[in-house]
Amino acid sequence: MRSEVLQLLRLEVALDLRQRAAWGGMLLYVVSAMYVCHLAVSDSLSRSTWNAIFWIILLFAAFNALARSFQREDQGRQLYLYTMAHPRSVVLARALYGSITMLALSLLSLLFYLLFLGSDPMGDASMGPFVASVALGGVGFAAVLTLISAIAARAGNGIGLMAILGFPIVLPMLLAVMRASQLALDGSGWSGTGYYFLAIGALDVVTLTLAWLLFPYLWRD
Amino acid sequence: MRTLWWKIMALALVLAASITALRTPLAPAIVYASGGPFAPGGNSASVIGYRTHFMAAPVRVFLENGGQFVEASSTVVADDTHLTARFEVPVGLREDMSDLVVVAPGHGAMRLFAAFYNPEKGTGAVDGVTDAPQQGERAGFVFPNRNILYETIRNLNFHVPMWFTMMLLQTISFVFSIKVLGSGRWLDDRAAVQAVNASLLFAILGLITGSIWARATWSGWWTSDAKLNGAAVTVLIYLAYLVLRGSVTDLAKRARLAAIYNIFAYVLMLLFIMALPRMTASLHPGSGGNPAFSQYDLDDSLRPVFYAAVLGWMGIGTWIFNLQYRLARIENRHDEERLR
Known part of the structure; x- marks a missing residue:
């Protein structure tokens, strides 16, 4: 099982290395969204607005990035994978790869965000919890949206359906990470934000378990 | 008939509960008391009740502050829902806010939380305080009458x-x-x-x-x-x-x-x-x-x-x-x- 997951993970990496344009596309999406915000916002932002805009951009970037994880493969390759690997390995590998992608994407987004919208609101932030909330937020979006992406791909209705199905389900995660990062921006340390990290971790575990349990039913046709 | 009983029961419960919910009167309560900050000395307040019967009964009006009670020195009842009470507020009450407590037979003790501001906090009054009033029985089946609600x-x-x-x-x-x-x-x-x-x-x-x-x-x-x-x-x-x-x-x-x-x-x-x-x-x-x-x-x-x-x-x-x-x-x- 473990080696299978690792092999599938390697397959994902190889596929993405072959399609480097997709990665570039994701980054370009984030950068253009942030540039639009930069143009739209002329004054310096309040801390909570700064935080809110960042999470909204990251949320939509996550929808974009994770929609790919199941929608890029055609019927033939899916059938091939189905005969080769256990569905649970597939969903674990996809969730893992999605998490890695989102981890990188969220940290890169933070970098661009600081570039375009300034770092003034981070004046008295506690850096550790803030960066952790950004990283965990990205990973959490990936955990929740992997199964949704699979359902939307199976329904054959693309990214529109994924947004409708995913939005209410991702809300708990979004609320938890937004609160955690807001608290961190306001300068509260690990003890103040700990509850939220615990909640995010618990949500991750529950969603991954559900995905692991339910995916085999989704996979067979 | 075998599967009918719970449907009849559900209908009966909804009907009974809805009628009771709409018909049951609210408990009498104090809804408003005028009067600015109550500094030590003479202060008067006009009190408005809801579903109260001030006329029918001897009404006693109290201030409560940090467990200490001050009874009104005089009470003038205008009608069933309006009265004016005058207090000799002692020096040294403990808390920022005083509650107003009105005791009337058949009404129980009606309380308006945090009715008056006490501008001069102390460590507890020595003179001019009385014992807690008797609660009294509240009559009938009534819903609680809560502030705001x-x-x-x-x-x-x-x-x-x-x-x-x-x-x-x-x-x-x-x-x-x-x-x-x-x-x-x-x-x-x-x-x-x-x-x-x-x-x-x-x-x-x-x-x-x-x-x-x-x-x-x-x-x-x-x-x-x-x-x-x-x-x-x-x-x-x-x-x-x-x-x-x-x-x-x-x-x-x-x-x-x-x-x-x-x-x-x-x-x-x-x-x-x-x-x-x-x-x-x-x-x-x-x-x-x-x-x-x-x-x-x-x-x-x-x-x-x-x-x-x-x-x-x-x-x-x-x-x-x-x-x-x-x-x-x-x-x-x-x-x-x-x-x-």
Whole structure:
């Protein structure tokens, strides 16, 4: 099982290395969204607005990035994978790869965000919890949206359906990470934000378990 | 007849609870007391009651501050709901705010919390204080009369049962969705979607009753509140469930996809509703630091009515689901015969 997951993970990496344009596309999406915000916002932002805009951009970037994880493969390759690997390995590998992608994407987004919208609101932030909330937020979006992406791909209705199905389900995660990062921006340390990290971790575990349990039913046709 | 009894019971419970909820009078209470800061010395306050009978009884009026009582030196009753009381406020009361307590026979002790501001805090008054007044019996079956809520407290028996019924129907749908994954039967899928339809009906009723209540008490049709966010997410999830069903034409595939989404969404929704009150502030009783209804309702008159309403509405909800399920079963048989 473990080696299978690792092999599938390697397959994902190889596929993405072959399609480097997709990665570039994701980054370009984030950068253009942030540039639009930069143009739209002329004054310096309040801390909570700064935080809110960042999470909204990251949320939509996550929808974009994770929609790919199941929608890029055609019927033939899916059938091939189905005969080769256990569905649970597939969903674990996809969730893992999605998490890695989102981890990188969220940290890169933070970098661009600081570039375009300034770092003034981070004046008295506690850096550790803030960066952790950004990283965990990205990973959490990936955990929740992997199964949704699979359902939307199976329904054959693309990214529109994924947004409708995913939005209410991702809300708990979004609320938890937004609160955690807001608290961190306001300068509260690990003890103040700990509850939220615990909640995010618990949500991750529950969603991954559900995905692991339910995916085999989704996979067979 | 075998399956009729619970439907009759549900109807009877809803009818009885609704009539009682609308007909039961509120307990007499003090709703307003004028008067600025009560500095030590002579102060007078005009007091307005609701459903009180000041004329009929010898009324005693007190201030309570940090467990110490000050009785009014003179009380002038204007009519059943208006009186003026004069206090000789002693020096050195402990707390910032004094409560007003009015004791009248048949009314019990009526209290207006934090009625007067005490500008000069001390370490406790020495002179001019009396013992706590006798509580007195309260007569009759009445609903608690609470600040801000007043007559709208009756809505508790309509608003809250809607959400309980919605949760019950969603749980039924969840169970049928699990059965779909196990059996792959179309009938289970139809049961799941009918339970969701019925639950959305109760969600809409809950939103309407809640919105009206919020307008009356919090002065906004929709407020930012943990429970309201939970309700919004729930409705969005099940609307998304219906959209998902609508976008798949293959019946077997639709049943499976919808079941998977339903199970996933239901579990996350439960977690959300449990964890949410700790994350955001709430104006609802029992969360966000607000006291629960049971703490208000010391005489337990609201409780039996509320439980009857909850049971009755749950019965009605199950009945609606039951009818639609039977209809789905007939349709299913019809389809199968046509295919044969």
